[in-house]
Amino acid sequence: EMAHMWFGNLVTMKWWDDLWLNESFATFMSHLCVDLQLGSEYPSSWREFLGMKGWGYATDQLSTTHPISTPVRDTNETESNFDGISYAKGSSVLKQLYFLVQHNTFKMAIQKYMNDFQFKNAEFSDLIKYIAEETTSAGLGIDIHEWAESWVKTAGLNEMLPIIEKDASGKVTRFAVKQTPALEEHPTLRNHKIIVQAWDANANSLINVPIQIQPQEVTEFTELQGLEVACVLLNVGDWGYCKIRIDEESLEFFKNNLCKIQDSLSRQLVWRALWDMTRDIRISAVEFLDAVKQQVPQETLPEICNYVLEISTSALSNYIPDEAQEAEAKVMLKLVLDKVREYSDKPEALIFQKRVPFFIKHPEDISMGISWVTSNDTGIPNYTLGQLDRWAIIKKYSALTSEAKEIVEQERQKDNSDSGHLSKLFCEAAYPEAGVKEEVWNRVVNSGHEMSRYERENAMAGFNIRRQKSLLGSYTDKYFETALEILNSRDKEFSKDFCECMLPRYADEGEVIEKINALLPKLPEDRFEVIRHYKEETDFLKKYKAGKELSAKVLSERGQ
Numbered sequence: 048e049m050a051h052m053w054f055g056n057l058v059t060m061k062w063w064d065d066l067w068l069n070e071s072f073a074t075f076m077s078h079l080c081v082d083l084q085l086g087s088e089y090p091s092s093w094r095e096f097l098g099m100k101g102w103g104y105a106t107d108q109l110s111t112t113h114p115i116s117t118p119v120r121d122t123n124e125t126e127s128n129f130d131g132i133s134y135a136k137g138s139s140v141l142k143q144l145y146f147l148v149q150h151n152t153f154k155m156a157i158q159k160y161m162n163d164f165q166f167k168n169a170e171f172s173d174l175i176k177y178i179a180e181e182t183t184s185a186g187l188g189i190d191i192h193e194w195a196e197s198w199v200k201t202a203g204l205n206e207m208l209p210i211i212e213k214d215a216s217g218k219v220t221r222f223a224v225k226q227t228p229a230l231e232e233h234p235t236l237r238n239h240k241i242i243v244q245a246w247d248a249n250a251n252s253l254i255n256v257p258i259q260i261q262p263q264e265v266t267e268f269t270e271l272q273g274l275e276v277a278c279v280l281l282n283v284g285d286w287g288y289c290k291i292r293i294d295e296e297s298l299e300f301f302k303n304n305l306c307k308i309q310d311s312l313s314r315q316l317v318w319r320a321l322w323d324m325t326r327d328i329r330i331s332a333v334e335f336l337d338a339v340k341q342q343v344p345q346e347t348l349p350e351i352c353n354y355v356l357e358i359s360t361s362a363l364s365n366y367i368p369d370e371a372q373e374a375e376a377k378v379m380l381k382l383v384l385d386k387v388r389e390y391s392d393k394p395e396a397l398i399f400q401k402r403v404p405f406f407i408k409h410p411e412d413i414s415m416g417i418s419w420v421t422s423n424d425t426g427i428p429n430y431t432l433g434q435l436d437r438w439a440i441i442k443k444y445s446a447l448t449s450e451a452k453e454i455v456e457q458e459r460q461k462d463n464s465d466s467g468h469l470s471k472l473f474c475e476a477a478y479p480e481a482g483v484k485e486e487v488w489n490r491v492v493n494s495g496h497e498m499s500r501y502e503r504e505n506a507m508a509g510f511n512i513r514r515q516k517s518l519l520g521s522y523t524d525k526y527f528e529t530a531l532e533i534l535n536s537r538d539k540e541f542s543k544d545f546c547e548c549m550l551p552r553y554a555d556e557g558e559v560i561e562k563i564n565a566l567l568p569k570l571p572e573d574r575f576e577v578i579r580h581y582k583e584e585t586d587f588l589k590k591y592k593a594g595k596e597l598s599a600k601v602l603s604e605r606g607q
Contacts (some may be wrong), residue, residue: 048073049077050072050073050074050076050077050080051069051073053072053076053161054068054069054072054073054076055069055070055072055073057161057165057166058160058161058164058165058166058167058168058169059167059168059169060168060169060170061168061169061170062119062170063119063122063124063125063128064116064117064118064119064171065116065169065170065171066119066125066128066129066133067115067116067132067133067137067199068169068170068171068174070129070133070134070137070138071115071133071134071136071137071138071140071141072137072138072141074099074134074135074137074138075137075138075139075141075142075145078092078093078095078096078138079142079145091350093284093285093312094311094312094315094350094351094354096138096139096142096285097285097312097315097316097319098315098354098357099134099135099138100135100139100285100288100319101135101319101322101358102131102134102135103131103132103134103135103136103137103138103139103288104131104135104136104204104290104323105131105326106130106131106132106135106136107131107132107136107202107203107204107229108204108229108230108586109582109583109586110230110232110582110583110585110586111579111582111583111586112132112202112203112230112233113128113132113202114132114199114200114201114202115132115133115136115137115140115198115199115200116171116199116200117132117202124575126576127575127576127579132202136288139288140198140199140288142285142286142288143198143239143240143286143287143288144178144194144198145286146240146284146286146287147189147194147240148178148181148182148185148187148189148191149185149187151185152178152181152182152184152185152187153178153181155181156177156178156180156181156182157177159177159180159181160173160174160177160178163177171195171199171200175191175192175195175199178191179191179192194238197235197237197238197262198237201233201235202233203228203229203230203232203233203234203235204228204229204230204233204288204289204290205226205227205228205229205235205236205237205239205289205290206226206227206228206229206289206290206291206292207224207225207226207239207241207260207281207282207287207289207290207291207292208224208225208227208292208294209222209223209224209225209243209279209281209292209293209294209297210222210223210224210225210265210294211271211276211279211294211296216275217275218273218274218275219271219272219273219274219275219276220272221267222267222268222269222270222271222272222279223265223266223267223268224258224260224265224266224268224281225264225265226239226260226262226263226264226265226266226289227264229290235262236262236263236264237262238259238260238261238262239259239260239287239289240257240258240259240260240286240287241257241258241260241281241282241283241284241286241287241289242255242256242257242258242282242283242284242286243255243256243257243258243268243270243271243279243280243281243283244256244279244280244283244313245271245274245276245278245279245280246276246277246278246300246308247275247276247277248277249307250277250304250307250308250309252309253274253275253276254270254271254274255283256270258270277296277297277300278296278297278300278301278304279294279297280293280297280313280316280317282316283310283312283313283316284312285312285316290320290323291316291319291320291323292320292323292324292329293317293320293321293324301317301321301338302337302338302341302342303341305317305318305338305342306342306345306346306347311348311350311351314346314348314351315351315354318351318354318355318358321335321338322335322358322362325362325366325594326366326590326594328590328593328594328597331366331594331597331598331600331601332362332363332365332366332367332594332597332598333367333375333598333601333602334601335359335362335366336359336362336363336367336375336379339355339356339359339379339382340378340379340382342355343355343356343382343386344382344385344386349390349395349398349399350398352386352398352399353398353399353402356379356383356399356402356405357402359379360402360405360406363375363376363379363406363408365587365590365591365594366590366591366594366595366598367595367598368595368598368599368602369513369514369516369595371598371599371602371607372408373408373409373410374409374607376406376407376408376409376412377408377409377411377412379406380403380406380407380408380409380412383399383402383403383406384403384427386399387399387400387403387427387430388427388428391427391428391429391430392428392429396429396430400430400433400436401436403436404416404436404439404440404443407439407440407443408443410447413440413443413444413447416440416443416444417440417441417444417451417454419432419440420432420437420440420441420454420458421454434462434464434466434467435466437458438458438462438466438467438470441454441455441458441470441474442470442473442474442477442509445473445474445475445477445478445509446477446478446479446509446512446514446515447479447514448479449478449479449480449483451474451478452478455471455474455475458470458471459471465501469501469502469505470505472502472505472506472509473505473506473508473509474509475487475506475509476505476506476507476508476509476510477509477510477512479512479515479518481518484510484515484518484519484522487506487509487510488510488522488525490506491503491506491507491510491545491549492529492533492545495507495541495544495545496537496538496541500540500544503541503544503548504544504548507544507545507548507549508548510549511548511549511550511551511552511553512553513552513553514553515553516553516554519551519553519554520554522551523551523554523558523559523562526549526550526551527562527565527566529545530545530546530549530566531566531569531570533545533546534546534570534571534574534577535571542574542577543576543577543580546577546580546581547580550584556588556589556591556592556595557592559584559588560585560588560589560592563581563584563585564585566581567581567582
């Protein structure tokens with residue numbers, strides 16, 4: 048927000064198609080300034096940046112993706128562009144540009160741009176003009192206009208796969224990088240300047256060198272020639288905006304030895320790549336969680352553990368078959384609780400404590416969690432449940448049994464806050480009773496527009512419980528019969544909330560995809576934000592369905 052005083056306030060974009068001149072710059076410059084001026088005190092700036100970057104990767108692989116600088120017809124349309132492209136991708140592309148032209152060139156260009164356009168409005172071409180002039184003055188030989196056209200004016204993400212061939216002695220005879228588009232609909236291949244690093248069998252670094260990938264399918268390099276490498280990682284330092292693939296040999300090394308890699312950002316990049324491979328159904332979520340169970344106990348940096356546990360939550364909920372989730376969650380919960388105990392006398396313990404409720408899924412663990420709530424004792428030194436964590440556990444208990452009602456009432460009497468009020472609304476909608484579900488459905492459909500947005504979102508979330516699939520089955524058709532009527536007759540905010548929050552995520556992904564596709568042609572053309580939501584949900588559901596099928600296959604092969 049402080050960076051917005053320059054990027055957004057001192058200089059403001061001329062129109063919404065250049066929203067990125069505000070949001071992307073503020074995001075990138077804030078992280079850059081912290082790294083340059085406060086890096087010794089706050090060394091996690093680029094790790095936090097990478098954590099945010101996944102938003103851009105995910106958005107850029109949806110059917111609704113768009114260029115960073117994209118035409119906007121009116122102010123209503125721009126609401127949907129406050130997304131992972133304008134924030135995460137745009138800032139990541141600026142980080143790539145900074146690395147490409149280097150610090151002094153970038154600094155001089157931005158200084159002149161800010162001085163000439165202070166208290167004025169600017170657009171894409173203005174910024175590029177200054178960067179191009181400084182790049183030419185520095186003799187870098189880079190066509191910035193061509194670079195900007197491919198990066199800022201076209202949509203899509205590129206994947207990078209290292210190609211490594213060795214001789215009989217294990218020395219590298221060929222090293223190349225294969226570049227492919229993540230989406231066929233956006234086939235642009237781009238120039239990428241990144242760093243490649245290789246390690247030996249003892250995780251000692253052999254080489255760390257920048258390489259320039261050409262806008263073509265395969266770029267050959269000689270940098271690794273003759274080295275005996277155990278693993279290779281592209282985009283070390285995270286200077287590039289690209290989806291990194293890991294070759295099979297390196298993959299096996301990282302699964303067993305990742306904790307030996309000294310650089311923390313490189314370890315996080317490996318986890319990012321493993322997660323991308325999981326989302327792209329190249330490895331199963333079961334295998335991803337196997338790596339988590341093996342490496343997180345050895346990880347010494349709590350922030351990286353937090354990053355991995357956060358994406359593990361999504362892997363568990365979306366890419367593991369429903370019938371296998373409780374068993375996987377039980378193992379993950381033990382891992383997290385072990386970390387809570389390990390850090391019990393350190394302030395970082397809070398990182399792990401906040402992750403505990405996410406893995407309380409098995410009925411036995413829910414019962415254990417409720418015993419913590421009622422006794423005010425977790426049995427772990429220095430670990431007392433915070434109020435939000437207490438409610439998180441009570442919510443899960445409420446979805447499991449109506450016996451939770453008494454505990455909900457008691458907790459609400461203790462917690463007279465707004466969050467207590469909203470949590471009680473969730474629980475009251477979550478009780479596994481047909482009558483409760485019918486009452487909540489009718490209340491949302493008939494008078495949800497009279498509730499505050501937070502109230503109806505919590506009521507709808509409590510209604511829409513995945514483990515209650517058999518109880519909610521009849522509401523799948525009801526939802527799709529009702530959604531169009533609500534879009535045509537209710538206010539914009541309520542109808543958007545209903546379409547998003549009441550989507551039957553408990554139903555089979557294939558069935559929901561089919562019904563969304565049948566609904567899309569009937570939607571009002573001016574409800575582009577709802578149309579976009581449904582298209583993106585379809586993209587996600589396709590991935591979830593394929594991911595669960597792959598995980599089910601792996602579990603079956605293991606006899607689980």
